[in-house]
Amino acid sequence: MSAQDTVREALSDLEDALKGADLWQQSQPEPAAFESAQPFCVDTMTLPQWLRYVFVARLRAILEAGAALPASCDVAPAMEVYLKDSPMPQKAQVIEAIARVDRAVTQA
Numbered sequence: 001m002s003a004q005d006t007v008r009e010a011l012s013d014l015e016d017a018l019k020g021a022d023l024w025q026q027s028q029p030e031p032a033a034f035e036s037a038q039p040f041c042v043d044t045m046t047l048p049q050w051l052r053y054v055f056v057a058r059l060r061a062i063l064e065a066g067a068a069l070p071a072s073c074d075v076a077p078a079m080e081v082y083l084k085d086s087p088m089p090q091k092a093q094v095i096e097a098i099a100r101v102d103r104a105v106t107q108a
Contacts, residue, residue: 003104003107004063004069006104006107007059007069007101007104007105007108008060008061008063010103010104011056011059013097014051014074014097014100014101016097017047017090017096018051018052018097020090020093021082021088021093021094023048023094024033026048026049026052026053028053029044029045029049033045033049037041039078040055040078047082051075051079055075055101057086059101069105069108070105071106072105073101073102073105073106074106075098075101075102076095079094079098080095083095098102
């Protein structure tokens, strides 16, 4: 399996994990929200919104274009903080799915 295939599979698993945790059905942010200069657009989006509409979307676009993936990726710690006090039963699965994308991108 190629590195790109590994990233595609990890992104698909992340989407499934977010859907299973009811974090995928986020409303699309206003266009201005995408202009944020803050990491993870924290000033204009929730982290689940950013994951769906920025992170997953951009990585898929990079893969479709055959462009180079980022040299490193480290998003899982942000989700750990975001979900720290959440009683959500799928918390560990969501964090692990993001960590898998992080590893796949970094090792690509």
